[in-house]
Amino acid sequence: MKQSELKLVQSALKSKGYYSGGVDGLSGPKTRAAVHQFLSDNSGQLSAEHWTDWNNARKRVAALQLLALHNQLDVGPVDGLHGPQTESAATLLQQLLTQGAIARQFSDITPVRENPHQFPLENEAELNAFYGQPGSIELVRVECPWLLRLDWDLSTTTRMIAIHEKLSDSLVKVLDEVYQHYGDAGIQQHGLNRYGGSYNHRKKRGSATAWSTHAWGIAIDWFPSQNKLSWRSDRASLADPALDFWWQSWEREGWLSLGRSEDRDWMHVQAAKR
Structure with a gap:
């Protein structure tokens, strides 16, 4: 996951009340706890029942995918795997959250x-x-x-x-x-x-x-x-x-x-x- 994408996750989770740390693109204890809680609250939308076994990097990607999904963006399965579809959805999510709209495709x-x-x-x-x-x-x-x-x-x-x-x-x-x-x-x-x-x-x-x-x-x-x-x-x-x-x-x-x-x-x- 790019640092800019983690900043996006931190910012979005902060606005939802999950996160209270700095939007710095660094994965510290507060970020990990916020991501875990967000995934736990939305576990029914994850592609695997045993998501708690995922490493922290995969959980962060899953949080990004969930945020995109909640904004009606096509992200594919919420599986914590970072591919082209996730990257594209992250770009659109960034536009949506920072500019209020998605640019013309x-x-x-x-x-x-x-x-x-x-x-x-x-x-x-x-x-x-x-x-x-x-x-x-x-x-x-x-x-x-x-x-x-x-x-x-x-x-x-x-x-x-x-x-x-x-x-x-x-x-x-x-x-x-x-x-x-x-x-x-x-x-x-x-x-x-x-x-x-x-x-x-x-x-x-x-x-x-x-x-x-x-x-x-x-x-x-x-x-x-x-x-x-x-x-x-x-x-x-x-x-x-x-x-x-x-x-x-x-x-x-x-x-x-x-x-x-x-x-x-x-x-x-x-x-x-x-």
Whole structure:
């Protein structure tokens, strides 16, 4: 058991009145007594009748498993054996007890799989055939219904989004639908006014040859400071379940969210499939 997990057990048992020592991740007499009493009071939920024969380390794991079970977390049998399921449950329990809620799990997300405008696959040949080559594409400026602030310079504002001409009608439809649903208050609350840019004639990060989808003017970044490239759904702000409508509005038009499809780069939405 990790020290952080034992701290979690100590803290939870303290809140239940079983433990009066320090939350230090160290297994002393008070911790051992608290764990034993907690297991004794809940012995009917243990996987073995002779749990009293378990060593102290196994009892501590069993206490962790019981705490997870009591918070409706799937921990498997309460057997005092520390495996991947116990470790996963401990992570969720930590979130629940410290933050009051469990962060969004990627496995709970089902993207809308529609492509009404027949957007191409994200490979250079298909993108060139559908949109033209980077450097020679036709851009239009679409007005956003709400005021956008550059995420890295909030004093700079705009309402215009530069996008490939083939996407203008689709983008207008998405933005209008989103604005009607969330309104100014919801836009502000979820950071949908924090703009990360659209057209950018550049290569992919870390590549000297492959073009970014931004180079075709078919990608937009939203709230990058709270949805960084490597952040997953348990950390990215745009993974909030309250934003399912936001993403579904894009997906119904055929746009792809890298966050909802790959659990990375939650800032990014593009009119190209993978």
